[in-house]
Amino acid sequence: MTVKILADSACDLSKTHYNEFNIEMVPLTVQLDEKEYEDGKTITPKAIYDAMRDGKGPKTSQASQQTFKTIFTSYAEANQPLIYIGFSSELSGTFQAAKIAEQEVKEEYPNAPVYLLDTKCASLGIGLVVIRAAQLAQSGASAEDILETAQYHAEHMEHIFTVDDLEYLYRGGRVSKTAAFVGTLLKIKPILHVDGGKLIPLEKIRGSKKLLNRIIEIAEERGTDLSEQVIGISHGDDLETAEKLAELLKEKFNPKEIQIEMVGSVIGSHAGPGTIALFFLNSKTK
Known part of the structure; x- marks a missing residue:
């Protein structure tokens, strides 16, 4: 039986990807103007960025334990293999909610072929792992082989990114108020990465x-065989800069493929408009 791949909306893939690779998606939520929306379903990232430019501060919530339990139960009952490839547990409680749901489902269905992977990744860093896993699933690979490759990709996924305004990272507790103020004043652009799932x-x-x-x-410096890779670029409503970065990558490395996507509503609520992120593997692909 074909393995089903489940992702959450923090992977920042488009509906095109979900349809092409037969990926199921669990949305995280965003609160804006006292209303709650499902990331990737009932609100667009563009709406979030426009609101932030107008001075509004959207809030985000993890996916619920009950949502995962419902999904896991349906696959357990059908005895169909399911792999959930999730948002870093260091950045969201979503993976923990999924883990609790898995434990509850396996009390009733101890042999349920439901597997979870904490990628310790974010945005298209997760997205590239999800796509690779889904490609393997479509080719008929076993759950064990898919998990092994997905784990490898997650462990070796580099996230190199910058934000246009440090204020948004300050609000999310990622930098101090002084650093945000001084950085903005001096036109300093931070370059950040993800290590152990943390920014x-x-x-x-x-x-x-x-x-x-x-x-x-x-x-x-960090990548290996970049010409052989699928490289990801995500942006906070700044396609022009994302395309400039893509051109530089093509000139320098001529990668196999470059995926460009907008940073989704949840991650965008913390990173802000103008975010630019680059994702690639720091070791040979499997």
């Missing part, structure tokens, strides 16, 4: 012109 500052660059070139240099 970690990497460097500070003064001025936007140097920024993309430095990101390319970091990719060269």
